[in-house]
Amino acid sequence: EAGVTQSPTHLIKTRGQQATLRCSPISGHTSVYWYQQALGLGLQFLLWYDEGEERNRGNFPPRFSGRQFPNYSSELNVNALELEDSALYLCASGRRGLSSGANVLTFGAGSRLTVL
Amino acid sequence: GQNIDQPTEMTATEGAIVQINCTYQTSGFNGLFWYQQHAGEAPTFLSYNVLDGLEEKGRFSSFLSRSKGYSYLLLKELQMKDSASYLCAVRGYSTLTFGKGTMLLVSP
Numbered sequence: 226e227a228g229v230t231q232s233p234t235h236l237i238k239t240r241g242q243q244a245t246l247r248c249s250p251i252s253g254h255t256s257v258y259w260y261q262q263a264l265g266l267g268l269q270f271l272l273w274y275d276e277g278e279e280r281n282r283g284n285f286p287p288r289f290s291g292r293q294f295p296n297y298s299s300e301l302n303v304n305a306l307e308l309e310d311s312a313l314y315l316c317a318s319g320r321r322g323l324s325s326g327a328n329v330l331t332f333g334a335g336s337r338l339t340v341l
Numbered sequence: 342g343q344n345i346d347q348p349t350e351m352t353a354t355e356g357a358i359v360q361i362n363c364t365y366q367t368s369g370f371n372g373l374f375w376y377q378q379h380a381g382e383a384p385t386f387l388s389y390n391v392l393d394g395l396e397e398k399g400r401f402s403s404f405l406s407r408s409k410g411y412s413y414l415l416l417k418e419l420q421m422k423d424s425a426s427y428l429c430a431v432r433g434y435s436t437l438t439f440g441k442g443t444m445l446l447v448s449p
Contacts, residue, residue: 229383258437267441268384268428281435315383329374330437332383 227252229318229333237339238306246301246336250318256280257299258319258330259291263312271314274299275321303338311340343367345440347429352446353419361414361443363429374437375403375414376428384428388414419447 230249238244250257259271270283274293282289288304297318303310314337317330345365353359365373372391376384390396390405390412402415416423426442 260439265441268430268439270436270438273436283436329386329389331386332376334381334383 229316229331231314231316231333231336233336234334235337235339237341239341240306240308242306244303244306244310244338246303246314246316246338247298248301248316248318248333249298250316251331253320254318254331255297255321256319257293257297258317259299259301260315260317261285261312262315262335263309268315272301306340308340311338313337343431343433343438345429345431345438347427347440347443349441350444350446352448355419355421355447355449357419358415358417359419359445361416361427361429361445363412363414363440365410365412365429365431365440367410367431367433367438369433370407370431371434372432373403373405373412374430374432375401375412376430376439378426378428378442380425387427416445421447421449423447 232247256275258273260268262268272291273281277293291301293299313335315335317332319330347363375387377387378384388403395404400417405412424447426444428442429440430437
């Protein structure tokens with residue numbers, strides 16, 4: 226079974242540009258979660274998509290947005306990039322119904338975004 | 342909201358036992374997870390607790406006390422490959438909130 230795949234592995238942008246990151250969940254998983262892992266801050270929750278809808282978002286400005294496609298893959302867009310957006314962006318997938326049972330999130334290896 | 346605290350770093354010797362603590366305050370609790378993350382890699386699932394008590398899985402065990410808002414991860418017979426960051430995460434109603442992680446360094 227293929228795991229969660231993310232692309233690109235590394236991305237270098239300059240301030241003010243836009244970045245697009247992609248995620249393909251495990252087959253059978255309908256939920257996709259995005260987290261930002263900046264140095265010293267741990268994993269910060271960004272967005273949760275399920276069945277094509279945004280279900281929840283973390284405490285991030287609106288320039289962080291995304292969408293989920295009919296095949297459950299997802300895209301994270303970051304507009305007007307700032308230096309502090311430099312981080313590892315992790316995508317995780319899970320079965321629907323996060324709040325039930327040991328519904329475990331499986332993570333991808335992440336996309337490393339560097340903003341110069 | 343949720344607040345999760347765990348030590349920043351710990352060191353231990355190969356073959357020893359180490360306990361990584363996690364305390365949390367949460368407005369909703371629906372389970373506690375531990376993940377392991379090696380440098381440059383994805384976090385991988387280690388354990389899940391939703392009821393009080395100890396869950397054992399090979400060399401790793403995890404304990405939960407909901408009344409105290411406290412969990413620990415116990416690693417026995419430490420190996421060099423256990424050097425990694427250990428992430429405590431609390432599941433609320435619709436999200437999984439992570440602590441900052443504990444970096445464990447195992448030395449020979």
